[in-house]
Structure formats: C-alpha cells, structure tokens
Amino acid sequence: MLKVGSVVLGASDVRRAAAFWMEALGYVPREDIEDDWVVLVPADGPGVQIAVGLSGTPVQEHPRVHLDLYAGDAADQAAEVERLVSLGARRVDWDLYPDDPDFVVLADTEGNRFCVIDTSRG
Numbered sequence: 001m002l003k004v005g006s007v008v009l010g011a012s013d014v015r016r017a018a019a020f021w022m023e024a025l026g027y028v029p030r031e032d033i034e035d036d037w038v039v040l041v042p043a044d045g046p047g048v049q050i051a052v053g054l055s056g057t058p059v060q061e062h063p064r065v066h067l068d069l070y071a072g073d074a075a076d077q078a079a080e081v082e083r084l085v086s087l088g089a090r091r092v093d094w095d096l097y098p099d100d101p102d103f104v105v106l107a108d109t110e111g112n113r114f115c116v117i118d119t120s121r122g
Contacts, residue, residue: 004048005049006039006048006049006050006051007048007049007050007051007067008050008051008052008053009021009050009051009052009053009108009110009112010052010053010054010055010057010110010112011052011053011054011055011110011112012054012055012056012110013109013110014033014034014035014036014037014038014052014053014054015033015035016088016109016110017052017108017109017110017112018033018038018040018052019109020087020088020089020108020109021040021050021052021108022040023087024084024087024089024108025040025042025050025069026042026043026044027040027041027042027043027050028040028041028042028043029041030049035054036053036054037051037052037053037054038051038052039051040052059107059110059111059112059113060113062096063112063113066112066113066114066115067112067114067115068103068114068115068117069114069115069116069117070117070119071116071117071118071119072119072120073118073119073120074118074120074121076118077104077116077117077118080116081104081106081116084106084116085106088108088109089106089107089108089109090106090107091104091105091106092105092106092107092113102117102118102119102121103115103116103117103118104116
C-alpha cells in the first residue's frame, strides 16, 4: 500500500521558502538545508513532510495542486491569514472565489498558492 511521503514545492530561493514554511507550520529541517533542496518535518512529531526543491518553472496562476491549511473557525482563519502575511505570504486576487467562500487564497514567498480554510463551516 502506498502512502504520501512528502508534498513538494518548487522555489527559486529554497532557503527563503524553507524559512517561510518552517515559521508558518512550526516545521524543522529533517537534514541540513541545501541551496537546492530541503525536507521539512513537523517539530512536534509525525505529520506530512513538506519538501522544497529548486525550480526554474514559473508559478501557475491557477495551480492544479496546492496546500489547504485548516483553521478552526472564521476568527482563527483571519488571525492565521494575518500571521502568514506578516511572515511574507501575500494575498492573491483570486478570480475564482465563489459567493461566500470558506477559504482565503495566499501565495508563499515563492508565489506558490495555498488556501487557509475555515473548517467550522462544514
């Protein structure tokens, strides 16, 4: 049986991207951070690994794969969005929002899109 080992993100600056995701998620490097690759793991034990690899590929405006980060409710979502923006994320002017969305689209320091979800809305 297969299982997901890592989610891999491309970056033009691996160290900058790693610093963002370590601060955003409370992750630490599994080994030394290289200029072209690092695997990040949860500092507090098991969980999904995030790998950051050097990439020259441009960021997709509407990526086919992205991360969803779960917040407990609307207040938690708003606080997390502000915290992530203060770490270097930016808000994305997302043209595909539905009416009354339960998610906010952000981009990391490398432009990779991710969402912060208000999970209290079901």
